[in-house]
Amino acid sequence: MIRPGRGQYGYERALFRAGLSPVAGADEAGRGACAGPLVAAAVVLDPNRPIKGLDDSKALTARQRERLHGEIMARAVAVATVRVEHDECDRLGMHQADLHALRRAVARLEVPPSFVLTDGFPVDGLGVPGLGIWKGDKVAACVSAASIVAKVTRDAIMTQYDEEYPHYGFAIHKGYCTAAHQAALEEHGPCDIHRWCFDNVVRTARVGSS
Numbered sequence: 001m002i003r004p005g006r007g008q009y010g011y012e013r014a015l016f017r018a019g020l021s022p023v024a025g026a027d028e029a030g031r032g033a034c035a036g037p038l039v040a041a042a043v044v045l046d047p048n049r050p051i052k053g054l055d056d057s058k059a060l061t062a063r064q065r066e067r068l069h070g071e072i073m074a075r076a077v078a079v080a081t082v083r084v085e086h087d088e089c090d091r092l093g094m095h096q097a098d099l100h101a102l103r104r105a106v107a108r109l110e111v112p113p114s115f116v117l118t119d120g121f122p123v124d125g126l127g128v129p130g131l132g133i134w135k136g137d138k139v140a141a142c143v144s145a146a147s148i149v150a151k152v153t154r155d156a157i158m159t160q161y162d163e164e165y166p167h168y169g170f171a172i173h174k175g176y177c178t179a180a181h182q183a184a185l186e187e188h189g190p191c192d193i194h195r196w197c198f199d200n201v202v203r204t205a206r207v208g209s210s
Helices: 010-017 062-075 086-092 094-107 141-164 179-188 199-209
Strands: 023-029 038-044 078-084 115-119 130-133
Touching (some): 010 023, 078 141, 086 094
Antiparallel strands (some): 038 078
16 A cells, blocks of 8 residues: 655555565656657666655756756666657657557566556556556656656757757757747748647648648
């Protein structure tokens, strides 16, 4: 049983007591972006070597994420990331792309988990039992760690794309649907890494071709 107030490692420790160890957390970054890849990460942490300051990656500053990313990579039992390109997101649809990425990230872990925690919704096809947790990236340490790894990895990818496609401001908004990004889309039209499964991308392409 997982009791309130047990901290972010409460889930891992409870599952360990139940004989379900190691425990992996999995999360993604970029699902709501209309450009660039979706990135998923899976992380197995050692509950006996806690990392302080873990949180939902969106609640942290870029500097905090970078610091925690370094600690996670140095101290985690296992870490894996998966990149799903924009065209595969279009082909699968975002929800299926999300599920596909999370499964692949867990499968790539060098230490196979006995149980998987995911953020928000359960993921089938993992090969082991799992649990989707509401706000998992805030309440479960391994999911928080996966959230941070996915976010830092994807931000670096989008910053690199900013050099290739300088008109869109990818280094700033990372491909999410901000007002500045939409203005750039309306002025320049979609580029090669935009996702056509997003209505705002399709609309700007139609405007540009009219």
